[in-house]
Amino acid sequence: MSRKAAPAPPAADAAAPAPHYHGHRERLRDRFQEAGADALPDYELLELLLFRSIPQRDVKPLAKELIRRFGSFAEVLGAPASRLTEIKGVGQGVALDLKIVEAALHRMAKGAVAKRTVLSSWSAVLDYCRTTMAFAEREQFRILFLDKKNAVIADEVQQTGTVDHTPVYPREVVRRALELSASAVILAHNHPSGDPTPSGADMRMTRELVDIAKPLGIEIHDHVIVGRDGHVSFRGLGLI
Structure with missing residues (x-):
């Protein structure tokens, strides 16, 4: 007595449908x-x-x-x-x-300001600060050291702090500027809260730094605070 042949298995090379x-x-x-x-x-x-x-x-x-x-x-x-x-x-x-x-x-953002006259490409400086710092979860205090032609000769994060505070030592900032033979600096730090409004401590520290640096021939071009909601320039506010 003959048996019915079992159905043939599907071809091994049958293509499975591609995931959606x-x-x-x-x-x-x-x-x-x-x-x-x-x-x-x-x-x-x-x-x-x-x-x-x-x-x-x-x-x-x-x-x-x-x-x-x-x-x-x-x-x-x-x-x-x-x-x-x-x-x-x-x-x-x-x-x-x-x-x-x-x-x-x-x-990429750093390349836009490296060895360039930053005061003629201020938007690139702001873009760089925002790209590198605006979304950090802790405060960072960054310094751009400039030569006599206002080109960046060094870019350093001097301090990293907590979510709402970074210790800054003005004399250390000036000492480092002298080591690098910098003629000017741009200060930058971030507010992880998102609000770039300067605090009283920010303003006091900046004034102290200006007072120490000026007699030594070092100019503080600006202090920029960046946050998720924008940025604030001390020079733009008339604080420098």
Whole structure:
């Protein structure tokens, strides 16, 4: 008695349907190429970065969660790796990739002011300060040391403090300026709260620094405070 032949198994080389997000990735890349970054909301620009870090998963929910948690594309890149990895789906490798992008942006902004006459490219100085400091979670006190032609000869973070305070020692600032033979300096620090309004301590420290530096022939061109909500220039406020 003959038996019916078992149905043939599916062909081994039958192509499985591509995951739904593959088409989305191509469409998003095409939109970026055709319309540029300005046409994309923050979460979609973040998706484009995550595509390379996470090639086998739909990353739109992760990108949206990162923006929701930290607030913006810039704040995601500025977040410490330890906080990024608190988000489900962000491992050490993904966090490292995001910090590499942040470092590249800092290096790019720094290149716009290095060895240039900063007073003729003031917008580049402000962009640099905002890129490097505005989204940091702790206060940093940065100094740009300038030569006689007002070109940057050194860029140093002198102090890193807490979320609302950085100790600054005016005599140390002047000592370092003398070591570098700087003729002028630009001071910059950030307010992690987001509000760049100068505090009473900021104003007192700046006045003390001006008083110490002036007799030594060192000019304080400006003190810039940056935050998520903008920036404040002491010179623009008439405080220097």
